[in-house]
Amino acid sequence: MQYRKFKPFGNISALSLGGGGLGQIWGETSREQVLETIEIALDQGINHLDVAPMYGHGEAESVVGEALRGKSTDGLYVTTKCQIGTPRGHKVYEKINASLTDSLKLLDIERVSLFLMHSQLIEDDYELFKYNQFREKNATTLSCYFNEVIPAFERLKQEGKIGDWGIGGIGQKEALLAALDHECRPAAVQCIVNPLNSAGAISYVSENFDPKIILQKCQHKDIPILAIRAVQAGALTSSMDRQPHSSGFDAEDFEDYVRAAPFRRLADQWGESPASLAHRYALSVSKVASVILGVKNTIELKECLQAERAERLSADQMATIQSLFAT
Incomplete structure (x- = not known):
């Protein structure tokens, strides 16, 4: 396992184990698996676990707590999140602290290494492209972020409950860029990194969200990057092994699977699976500290571990992949 520089921790494994699969939101699995x-x-040397309350309604945090119970956690880093939204009545610290307290209990630890805002950033008067009726729950306004969220995060640091804090690199472009230019920048940002340059179903704030703009801003500012959505919710794998949600929420992910057909053909020509190639792509992007995996079982994990051991993609190979979806 390669280890890379990552300011919040010092060094981080090139792969992180994400909580989506652990929380059983990426297809059927079992707690035993x-x-x-x-x-x-x-x-195998992965030293960072990334979970959230939303992953299986606490299941990801609970199963990690069970897995770590009785084991030494020296050198192990745990990240969790809070969907803050824009609470009324200036009760941001209370909401964040309550969420964190519940997470620590499920994880059976006293402190998380990194605490992330799980809601998406928007300017104060911005209306969401979709699901605007859930704006207060799913989106955090810039004024709330600057005036209340950052002070709340800093207070949690002082109280010793978190090592540092960060944000997700998805939302309204202008709001995210403002946050990354602010004097109090996040210690880390989870950036979408995949050949499709797509956020899929979670891009409900902006109609034409471009993840690469946020990635490039973080690269330019030297803000530590954690790559997410390497296989874009399964669109960059051999097959979508889950059924579409009855609400139609994840329709964009299935549309991306159809759009990714040229990538699957290229992977076949290069003699590897699409999932492996997608992870090698994310691992080869400049200044990515770690790629967060959404695996749900040992078979998927072992494929990712093999991809991490392979050589990084060359500039020509990266250009070939990027040309597949150039607009």
Whole structure:
């Protein structure tokens, strides 16, 4: 396992174990499979676990807590999140602290290494492209972020409950760029990194969100980057092994799968699976500290571990992949 510089931790494994698969939101699995997946990840040198309350309604945090119980956590880093939204009545600290307290209880630890805002940033008068009726729950306004969220995060640091804090690199472009230019910048940003340059179903704030703009801003500002959505919710794998949600929420992910057909053909020509190539792509992007995996079982994890051991893609190979979806 390669380790890379990452300011909040010092060094981080090139792969992080994400909580989506552990929380059973990326297809059917079992707690037994998930526990074995965590054990293998730790044995193979992964030193960062990234979870959230939203992943299986606490299941990801709960199963990580079970997996770590009785084990030494020296050199292991745990990240969790809070969907802050824009609470009324200036009760941001209370909401964040309550969420964190619940997470720490499920994880059975006293402190998380990194705490992330899970809601998407918007300017104060901005209306969401979709689901605007859930604006207060799913989006955090810039004034709330600057005036209340940042002070709340800093207070949690002083109280010793978190090591540092960061944000997700998805939302309204203008709001995200303002946050990254602010004097109090996040210690890390989770940036979408995949050949499709797509956020898929979670891009409900902006109609034409461009993840690459946020990635490039973080690269330019030297803000530590954690790559997410390397396989874009399954669109960059051999097959979508889950059924579309009945609400139609994830329709964009299935549309991306159809759009990714040229990528699957290229992977076949190069003699590897699409998922492996997609992870090698994310691992080869400049200044990415770690790629967060959404695996749900040992088979998927082992494929990612093999991809991490392979050579990084050359500039020509990266250009070939990027040309598939150039507009």
